[in-house]
Amino acid sequence: MPPTFPHTQVKAVAFTNYSGVIRDRSVPVYCTPDGGSDAGVLRRHGDAVRAIVAYAFGQNPPATLRTVGSTWSFSNLIEPGSVVLDPVNFTFIERIPAEFFTQSYQARSERGFVPLFVEGGTQIGALNRRLGADLGLALQTSGAADGQRVAGALATGTHGAALQVGALHDTVLGLYLVVAPNQAIFVQSGSAQFASSEIAPWLEEQTGIPTEHAADDTLFRAALVALGSLGVVFGVVLEATPLYRLKFKTLARPHDDPSVWQAIRTLDTSPLHPETVLHPYHFNVTMHPYPPRGALGLVATLMWKVPPGGIAFDSPLPGIPRASTDLMSLIGSLTQALGGPLGAPLERAVLERMISEQLHLHDGTGDGFPGHMFGPTSLPPGAGASTEIVVDHADSERTLELVFRVLGERASRGDFLLGAVGVRFVPETQAFLGMNVNAMNTYIELPSIRNDGVLRIYEALWDRLEQADIPFTCHWGQLGGMNETRLRRYFGGRVDAWKSARARLLDPVGQRVFEAALLRDVGLSS
Numbered sequence: 001m002p003p004t005f006p007h008t009q010v011k012a013v014a015f016t017n018y019s020g021v022i023r024d025r026s027v028p029v030y031c032t033p034d035g036g037s038d039a040g041v042l043r044r045h046g047d048a049v050r051a052i053v054a055y056a057f058g059q060n061p062p063a064t065l066r067t068v069g070s071t072w073s074f075s076n077l078i079e080p081g082s083v084v085l086d087p088v089n090f091t092f093i094e095r096i097p098a099e100f101f102t103q104s105y106q107a108r109s110e111r112g113f114v115p116l117f118v119e120g121g122t123q124i125g126a127l128n129r130r131l132g133a134d135l136g137l138a139l140q141t142s143g144a145a146d147g148q149r150v151a152g153a154l155a156t157g158t159h160g161a162a163l164q165v166g167a168l169h170d171t172v173l174g175l176y177l178v179v180a181p182n183q184a185i186f187v188q189s190g191s192a193q194f195a196s197s198e199i200a201p202w203l204e205e206q207t208g209i210p211t212e213h214a215a216d217d218t219l220f221r222a223a224l225v226a227l228g229s230l231g232v233v234f235g236v237v238l239e240a241t242p243l244y245r246l247k248f249k250t251l252a253r254p255h256d257d258p259s260v261w262q263a264i265r266t267l268d269t270s271p272l273h274p275e276t277v278l279h280p281y282h283f284n285v286t287m288h289p290y291p292p293r294g295a296l297g298l299v300a301t302l303m304w305k306v307p308p309g310g311i312a313f314d315s316p317l318p319g320i321p322r323a324s325t326d327l328m329s330l331i332g333s334l335t336q337a338l339g340g341p342l343g344a345p346l347e348r349a350v351l352e353r354m355i356s357e358q359l360h361l362h363d364g365t366g367d368g369f370p371g372h373m374f375g376p377t378s379l380p381p382g383a384g385a386s387t388e389i390v391v392d393h394a395d396s397e398r399t400l401e402l403v404f405r406v407l408g409e410r411a412s413r414g415d416f417l418l419g420a421v422g423v424r425f426v427p428e429t430q431a432f433l434g435m436n437v438n439a440m441n442t443y444i445e446l447p448s449i450r451n452d453g454v455l456r457i458y459e460a461l462w463d464r465l466e467q468a469d470i471p472f473t474c475h476w477g478q479l480g481g482m483n484e485t486r487l488r489r490y491f492g493g494r495v496d497a498w499k500s501a502r503a504r505l506l507d508p509v510g511q512r513v514f515e516a517a518l519l520r521d522v523g524l525s526s
Helices: 041-058 103-109 124-135 150-155 199-207 217-224 258-266 327-338 344-358 393-411 452-467 484-491 494-505 508-513 517-522
Strands: 008-015 025-033 065-067 083-085 093-095 114-119 172-180 183-188 211-215 232-242 245-254 282-287 296-306 364-368 384-392 421-427 440-449
Touching (some): 041 083, 114 124, 172 217, 183 217, 199 211, 245 258, 384 393, 440 452
Parallel strands (some): 183 211
Antiparallel strands (some): 245 364, 384 440
């Protein structure tokens, strides 16, 4: 019989994640703490988490405890333990009182930046709506979709394509980690501390969890992308910004269009928008995996931040984001169109039609709030697969050439990518295990309907990158060809720095409780 915990529904389940990579896995203790919007909800959540963590620590041997996000991940990062914490009701949001701001952060606050404590289970879409409608604020950047939960998005290194901001984890000011049954730590930067140490007793009073304060760059940089393995991310402090709209422009071009490739190579996008000298906030390119000769083969999307201009905030409706940055929505449409197993020629024909329709291969303009641009994803459960390769921007062109060479070679053997190729650009991060470790980073995503041929394409691509001597990593939440050698080549000394920080945050029992299969695969276990 499952144990009981305060304010928590506990049951045994056969766990299947959204992508279907994990199916019917037995989880004997699946915990869902209750919800609520009143001020006392943080204390109830604190009581629940303390009890769940204490149970995992108290087993002999200690039980593996994993906290789930939206379970979108394709990687085994989502592999459940014998105890699972589902923070679906961890959605409380509040402003950090200005009385806690350091003198150096006060000046940034006066420019309109707002630190918000956000519980880890809050969905990005819900956060967009609540920030915009209630507070007149917005996230600085987010991934291409909005169904992720905040803690899960950070754990997997979810990024955007904002050329001056970085990834979602680069907008985090602090993290509230439960690392033992009666121990939480609020971690923030030591060199750019935004709040005084009084923030720790403030959190302790609300949650009931004894809380320490750590203004420490090493711990902070480790916690920003923690792979769900540095304790329970009870909540984070995200830095919001005044609400804005995004004015976008899409340009459809042949695959070999020199102006688009020049923009990819240099990030000088000015030839693509002669009507304005302003640098874009966001730039991405979506490419046909098998470029048709003499026809449109890619679409470039550029976005500029503009004031709301008196337009009232409204929430996005479910559907494909207008700027076509969310490739997984395309995969959902392809899945519905294909229906079931088809021969390669028919799959290819449907692919051609759907890419043309769903990626809107025509020039266009428009604008909308961030949630409209990076909005709801319509991927059916269990349908997709994806890998996203990250390289130094300096290696962009030769990596893309290799990608299309591999796609062509595998197509000649009957293996087709049933999706598109997305190219995005993200500047450098502080996070030790954030994928954007270079001054500028190029993300190349290959989402697809999942079949054996697609998985063979991914394997061939990872192997060819290694053979071509191109350092790379893969998105933590997607299928990846990473092993200890590849990981160390890309992240270098950051690997040891992250492991050292983990040993400081967690005692040996905690390291076992918060272990993940992925850590063992890539040499990150202690």
